[in-house]
Amino acid sequence: MYNFDLVRPTSIDEAVAALGEEEAQPLGGGQTLIPTLKQRLAMPSKLVSLTAIAEMKGVCKTDDNALAIGGGTNHATVAQEAAADFPGLAHLAANIGDPAVRSRGTIGGSLANNDPSACYPAAALGTGATIKTNKREIAADDYFQGMFATALEEGEIITEVRLPIPEASNYQKFEQPASRFALVGVFVAKYADGVRVAVTGASNDGVFRWSEAEAALSSDFSAGAVDGLSTPDGSGMISDLHGSGDYRAHLVKVLTKRAVAAAS
Incomplete structure (x- = not known):
């Protein structure tokens, strides 16, 4: 790590003021930032810890x-x-x-x-x-x-x-064993006016909503409603040593069905 100053404001206003200084960076739980600092991928001159702000x-x-x-x-x-x-x-x-x-x-x-x-x-x-x-x-x-x-x-x-708060919900995650991050994760939430389906871990564009599944599940909130849907296009999915884009696209459908079944 490089040298930096650490401040722990006790109010949001104090934190905002501290972050207004040059090269200041907020610090929450530090689960991402601290490893980044250790690898010298970030070099803030001041860290503003948010852990002492009760509000x-x-x-x-x-x-x-x-x-x-x-x-x-x-x-x-x-x-x-x-x-x-x-x-x-x-x-x-x-x-x-x-x-x-x-x-x-x-x-x-x-x-x-x-x-x-x-x-x-x-x-x-x-x-x-x-x-x-x-x-x-x-x-x-x-x-x-x-x-x-x-x-x-x-x-x-x-x-x-x-x-x-939804009427029913569930989150299904296929874990990358070493990091416990989601290789693919699907959150399904049923509301009176429809169903929302959000997917993490899969797309090169980050988290996204699977609109086709939302439409199908809004009409029939059952795992079987997803069966006839085509999986999202694998070409837009992350492909790495843990799984190809097509594999992640396949997991999106599998985990959506599991989430619906668990939420029903």
């Missing part, structure tokens, strides 16, 4: 039947506190990484980084979540803009994520 932590159900989660809330807390109202999300959070990762990693950090194989982007896009920052509110459909790319501006902090 960015916690999980609560809102009056409009959504789950509001502070951007600094770790995965273990989401897994525990979302279980009663949103078991599909709790299941997702409980299977991210290992206990050490779940105790440090945060939902805001995951969404800000937007790793193409991360789990939370599928939940956010699959529920039509709203990402709240210190400046504005961003709909999930507008937030994700490609691999590692988001609508966040320089110095903008995710303060809260608000996910509408």
Whole structure:
């Protein structure tokens, strides 16, 4: 690592002010940033830790039947506190990484980084979540803009994520055994006005919605409704030593069926 200064503001305003300084970078749980620093792929002069900001932590159900989660809330807390109202999300959070990762990693950090194989982007896009920052509110459909790319501006902090609670939901992940990231992950959420299906880990463009499956499942919410669908085009999928694009495309359909069956 290179030398850097570390500050731990206790409020969002203090954090925003610190991030306004030259070469300052936010630090959430550090599960992505710290390894990057160790490899000397990033060289910030100042890290602004968000771990001491109490107003960015916690999980609560809102009056409009959504789950509001502070951007600094770790995965273990989401897994525990979302279980009663949103078991599909709790299941997702409980299977991210290992206990050490779940105790440090945060939902805001995951969404800000937007790793193409991360789990939370599928939940956010699959529920039509709203990402709240210190400046504005961003709909999930507008937030994700490609691999590692988001609508966040320089110095903008995710303060809260608000996910509408579905009638039924489930997340199925085919893990890459070494990293426990999703080789492919599918989040399915059923609402009164239709079904949303979001896929992570598969596409070169990052997390995406499988619209054909959404239409079929909105008419018939059963695993069999997916049988007649063509799999997404493998040419647009990630192809690496862990699996070809065609293999990932095949997994999208398999995991969608499993998620629907588990949610029904």
